[in-house]
Amino acid sequence: MSFLDKLIVSALPVVPKSIVGQFSKRYIAGVGLQDAVRVIKELNKKKMMATLDLLGEDIQRESEADAMKARCVEMFREIQKGGLGSNVSVKLSQLGLRVSTDLCYRNVKAIVEQAQAMKNFVRIDMEDSTATDETIAIYHRLRDEGYENVGIVLQAYLRRSDADVRALIRLRANFRICKGIYIESPDIAFTDRDDIRRNFVLLMRSILENGCYVGIATHDEYLVEKSYELIERNKLTREQYEFQMLLGVRENLRDRIVADGHRLRVYVPYGEQWYAYSIRRLKENPQIAGYIVKSLFSRNGN
Ligand SMILES: Cc1cc2nc3c(=O)[nH]c(=O)nc-3n(C[C@H](O)[C@H](O)[C@H](O)COP(=O)(O)OP(=O)(O)OC[C@H]3O[C@@H](n4cnc5c(N)ncnc54)[C@H](O)[C@@H]3O)c2cc1C
Numbered sequence: 058m059s060f061l062d063k064l065i066v067s068a069l070p071v072v073p074k075s076i077v078g079q080f081s082k083r084y085i086a087g088v089g090l091q092d093a094v095r096v097i098k099e100l101n102k103k104k105m106m107a108t109l110d111l112l113g114e115d116i117q118r119e120s121e122a123d124a125m126k127a128r129c130v131e132m133f134r135e136i137q138k139g140g141l142g143s144n145v146s147v148k149l150s151q152l153g154l155r156v157s158t159d160l161c162y163r164n165v166k167a168i169v170e171q172a173q174a175m176k177n178f179v180r181i182d183m184e185d186s187t188a189t190d191e192t193i194a195i196y197h198r199l200r201d202e203g204y205e206n207v208g209i210v211l212q213a214y215l216r217r218s219d220a221d222v223r224a225l226i227r228l229r230a231n232f233r234i235c236k237g238i239y240i241e242s243p244d245i246a247f248t249d250r251d252d253i254r255r256n257f258v259l260l261m262r263s264i265l266e267n268g269c270y271v272g273i274a275t276h277d278e279y280l281v282e283k284s285y286e287l288i289e290r291n292k293l294t295r296e297q298y299e300f301q302m303l304l305g306v307r308e309n310l311r312d313r314i315v316a317d318g319h320r321l322r323v324y325v326p327y328g329e330q331w332y333a334y335s336i337r338r339l340k341e342n343p344q345i346a347g348y349i350v351k352s353l354f355s356r357n358g359n
Contacts, residue, residue: 066339066340069336069339069340070336074332077332077335077336077339078331078332078335080335080339081331081335081338081339083304083305084303084304084305084306084326084334084335084338085112085304085305085326085327085331085334085335086304086325086326086327087327088327088328088329088331089327090128090131090132090135090327092327093109093325093327094135094139094141096304096325096327097109097139097141097142097143097325098139098141100142100323100325101141101142101143103312103315104315105142105311105315105321105322105323106142106143106144106299106320106321106322106323107141107142107143107144107322107323107324107325108143108144108145108146108180108301108322108323108324108325109132109136109143109144109145109146109325109327110145110146110147110182110324110325110326110327111125111128111129111132111147111151111326111327111328112326112327112328112329112330112331112333112334113125113151113328113329113330114148114150114151114184114333115150115151115155116150116151116152116153116155116156117155117156118156119153119156119160122151122152122153122156122160122161122164123153123164125151125152125164126152126164126165126167126168129145129147129152129168129171130167130168130171132145133145133168133171133172133175133177134171134175136175136177137175137177143325144172144177144178144179144180144322145168145172145177145178145179145180146179146180146181146182146324147165147168147179147180147181147182148181148182148184149161149165149181149184149188149191149192149195150184150188152164152165152168154188154191154192158191158194158195161191161195162195162198165179165181165195165199166199166202166204169199169204169206169207170204172206172207173204173206176206177206178206178207178208178231179206179207179208180207180208180209180210180233180272181195181196181207181208181209181210182210183209183210183211183212183235183237184239185239185241186215186239186241186245186246189215189217189221192209193209193221193225196209196225196230197228200228200230207231208230208231208232208233208270208272209225209230209231209232209233210232210233210234210235210274211225211232211233211234211260212234212235212236212237212238213234213235213236213237213247213253213254213256213257213260214236214237214241214246214247214248214253214256215237215241215245215246215247216245216246216247217245218256218260219256219259219260219263222260222263222264223263225269226263226264226267226269229269230269231269231270231271231272232264232269232270232271232272233271233272233274233301234257234260234261234264234271234272234273234274235274235275236253236257236275236277237253238337238341254277254279254280254283257275257280257283258280258283258287261273261283261284261287262287265287265288265291265293265297265298266291268297270297270298271298271299272298272299272300272301272322273298273299273300273301274300274301274302274324275300275301275302276302276303276306276307276310278310281300281310281314284298284300285317288319295318295319295320296320298319298320299319299320299321299322300314300319300320300321300322301321301322301323301324302321302322302323302324303323303324303338304323304324304325304326305338306338306342311323
């Protein structure tokens with residue numbers, strides 16, 4: 058990121074929420090579940106699948122974690138009612154991980170059971186490195202109890218991910234591989250773009266050569282090309298993997314992947330807690346962040 062980009066990104070917290078909201082519309086389906094349902098219907102029409110995400114993390118109270126669980130369960134009912142091509146992504150800190158492991162396990166298990174009853178699937182997002190061990194342990198526990206309709210995410214920037222992938226291949230895990238979005242120490246994470254890309258390809262290779270399912274979550278054309286090569290080399294059918302992208306990001310690339318005959322799933326976030334998510338997205342896109350900061354100044358100047 059250039060110095061100017063860094064400057065723009067550092068100015069984001071002083072931008073009024075209403076302005077961030079205007080620019081964030083492309084990344085968020087809306088506040089209510091019905092907003093997300095509408096977006097998913099549009100995506101399905103374009104032959105794209107979805108994964109629904111209720112925004113909100115780092116829940117500190119049991120009652121809030123239980124309420125989040127209830128809303129995730131409701132999401133599956135809505136998906137079934139609307140005949141939508143969508144599964145659900147959850148964050149464990151949203152389901153009480155920071156309160157107690159048992160509470161979190163109870164909640165995620167209830168969601169996975171609901172998904173199972175509706176022949177659907179739950180993806181457990183990966184959060185910052187303070188949650189990695191517990192997230193993997195909870196995933197193991199679910200699989201040990203016989204739940205197959207659940208997948209995990211590993212981050213290519215973490216040095217440990219190669220070992221984690223190898224261990225999880227033995228479980229026949231269903232993976233999502235992404236670069237990783239949190240700020241982590243260089244002791245545990247690659248920080249150089251090429252190292253992260255190299256590790257992303259390495260992880261993908263291990264997973265695909267061992268016949269596990271993978272969601273390839275990236276907007277990086279280099280990695281999309283590398284994935285195409287791996288898919289071809291391993292003679293995979295289109296049911297053995299999928300590409301995944303975030304709502305509102307690089308729609309041209311998204312269309313091209315679908316036109317090339319691959320399956321693609323769009324991550325569709327919605328909910329009242331859209332602000333933190335939007336800031337994370339905008340930090341990845343200094344160009345749009347730049348428009349926001351500019352609009353702030355022109356507003357002040359008028
Ligand atoms: C479906 C999905 C699920 C994810 N789940 C997780 C998770 O569970 N845990 C986790 O830590 N991270 C997750 N991520 C985020 C991920 O780790 C990366 O931070 C993010 O995808 C950016 O990396 P990239 O591979 O797209 O490459 P980048 O190099 O960041 O982006 C490639 C190109 O895409 C464009 N681009 C990227 N972001 C934006 C944007 N916001 N707006 C416009 N253009 C943009 C830019 O042109 C950029 O040059 C997820 C990402 C996706 C797509």
